[in-house]
Amino acid sequence: MSQPFEDLPTTPTSEELVDKAFSRAARAGRAKSGHDAPLSMLQTASNIASDNLENVVSDWPDFDDLDPFYEELADAVIASNTTDDDAPDIGGIDAVRQHLSEINWASRKTSEIRDEYQGRIATGDIDTARKLRRQAFARIADVVEEVEGDLAAVGAARDDLKTLPDIRPDEPTIVVAGYPNVGKSTFVNAVTNARNETASYPFTTTEIRVGHFDDGHIRYQIVDTPGLLDRAPEERNDVEAQAASALEHLADAVLVLVDASGDCGYPLDLQLALRDDIEARFDVPVLTVCNKSDRSRDVEADLYMSVTEDENVQSVLDAAVDAVDYEPELPYDGQ
Numbered sequence: 001m002s003q004p005f006e007d008l009p010t011t012p013t014s015e016e017l018v019d020k021a022f023s024r025a026a027r028a029g030r031a032k033s034g035h036d037a038p039l040s041m042l043q044t045a046s047n048i049a050s051d052n053l054e055n056v057v058s059d060w061p062d063f064d065d066l067d068p069f070y071e072e073l074a075d076a077v078i079a080s081n082t083t084d085d086d087a088p089d090i091g092g093i094d095a096v097r098q099h100l101s102e103i104n105w106a107s108r109k110t111s112e113i114r115d116e117y118q119g120r121i122a123t124g125d126i127d128t129a130r131k132l133r134r135q136a137f138a139r140i141a142d143v144v145e146e147v148e149g150d151l152a153a154v155g156a157a158r159d160d161l162k163t164l165p166d167i168r169p170d171e172p173t174i175v176v177a178g179y180p181n182v183g184k185s186t187f188v189n190a191v192t193n194a195r196n197e198t199a200s201y202p203f204t205t206t207e208i209r210v211g212h213f214d215d216g217h218i219r220y221q222i223v224d225t226p227g228l229l230d231r232a233p234e235e236r237n238d239v240e241a242q243a244a245s246a247l248e249h250l251a252d253a254v255l256v257l258v259d260a261s262g263d264c265g266y267p268l269d270l271q272l273a274l275r276d277d278i279e280a281r282f283d284v285p286v287l288t289v290c291n292k293s294d295r296s297r298d299v300e301a302d303l304y305m306s307v308t309e310d311e312n313v314q315s316v317l318d319a320a321v322d323a324v325d326y327e328p329e330l331p332y333d334g335q
Helices: 014-030 036-058 068-083 093-123 126-146 148-161 184-191 238-250 268-281 313-324
Strands: 173-177 197-200 207-215 218-224 253-259 286-291
Touching: 014 036, 014 126, 014 148, 036 093, 036 126, 068 093, 068 148, 068 238, 093 126, 093 148, 126 148, 173 184, 173 238, 173 268, 173 313, 184 207, 184 218, 184 253, 184 313, 207 313, 218 313, 253 268, 253 313, 268 286, 286 313
Parallel strands: 173 218, 173 253, 253 286
Antiparallel strands: 197 207, 207 218
16 A cells, blocks of 8 residues: 555646636537537536546545554644645645535536536527526636635645655554664664665655565565654644654554663653653554663663664564564465
8 A cells, every 4th residue: 555645636726727618618619500509618618627626526535544644644744734824724634625525516516507507508599598608607617716725725735745755554664763863764774675765744844764674575664753753742743743643553663762872962861751652652562772782781771782883783673573573464265
């Protein structure tokens, strides 16, 4: 299962939709004569507007079907758009649902206008038919323009959500946490098959770094989350706190790296307090790992390693895999 929003197409503006519908209608009308011209124009304009509005709605995934990780993360990202003065006030997932509902209403309404005017255009004289066609066009334009704000909000949400990292919630996942400079990224880079993939959250300078490794023919994700799980909870704003909580749905085990030497610039008691908060919040195994153990082992930890000296790195990774205790689902043969 890939990132659920990466294939969302660009959302048109109301002006773009009106221009597209009426320019296509004009071409259709020029190819007809008599009553067929206004009827063809009405049919074309209505179909273009209705279909494009309907596509905006149908292109979005059903929020109720999202993995809880992506649902909560998406809600945080969308809500954060309200902090941007240049962006429309989107709200969160519930607000996007409402915007999509309004766009769906507009799609139905343009079809209703077509149905209302078709018979009247067909049975009146040609001058009346042309007048009725203009009335129908004006009403279609009004309907599309009425959802101008909804289209803008959905478009802004789409632009932000497309930048979310491609994380697979169905893969066993190890989250690496701890204060800055304790060696998290160095560890992730050391144990993954290649340099880890990096994606930035759109609402902050925070990044999420995702690497992969194989163990026993099973592919594991290992996630480093600078800006989210590398500082005390009270230092996170509301959106960052919600993004951090989304990781609770993702993690199958957490490695909290601490630096007993203090070289990271953070006192050990603060590092352990962060560890305690993570243990309280994550309902998965949480292992305390003393990194830079070649400099200091003056802390009670589950594991000790030094990534720079290549000491016990594999042992830590093995312990994380054991903590995940992942059992792949085997095909049921009916026996």
